[in-house]
Amino acid sequence: MFLELGANKFSGYVPFWIGESLSELYALSLTSNNFFGTIPSQLCQLANLQILDLSTNNLNGAIPSCLNNITSMGRDGFPHQNVHYFDFTFIDRSEYVDRAMIKWQGSLHEFSKTLGFLKIINLSRS
Structure with missing residues (x-):
């Protein structure tokens, strides 16, 4: 299961x-x-988490050291191999495919064949 709530003008605490x-x-x-x-x-507590994107917010303070303990970050592959659709760049929401389009450092990167090995924590510009 994934939750994409980017670019919704939400405010307050995470x-x-x-x-x-x-x-x-x-x-x-x-x-x-x-x-x-x-x-x-x-x-x-999100033991299956493999992609965490909190970028471009106004977060401050220390990064919780327990993020290092998320067990899925150390495993290969997604826990649900046949459910892969992420489009964190809001380019095309019309298709269901095994790929991730993820933007970092100003460049767009597509992951498909290696998607199961992708592990990201993006806190840039937070």
């Missing part, structure tokens, strides 16, 4: 309940909103 209630998430994108404050340690 919702701690995501980590407590959505334990099956393997991708979470909250990019390009107006979240502020610290990254909640409850996100560390």
Whole structure:
């Protein structure tokens, strides 16, 4: 399961309940909103998480050291191999394919054959 809530003009603290209630998430994108404050340690409860994008927000404070303990970051492949659709760049939402289009450092990168090995934590411009 993935949750993409980027570019929605949300503000406030990053919702701690995501980590407590959505334990099956393997991708979470909250990019390009107006979240502020610290990254909640409850996100560390997302044991299957392989993509975490909190970039382009107004976050501050220390990065929770428990993010290092997310077990899926050390495994190969997605927990649900046949559910792969991410488009964190909002280019084309009309197709269901096994690929990720992820933008970082100003460049767009596509992952398809290697998607199962992709592990990202993007905190840039947070």
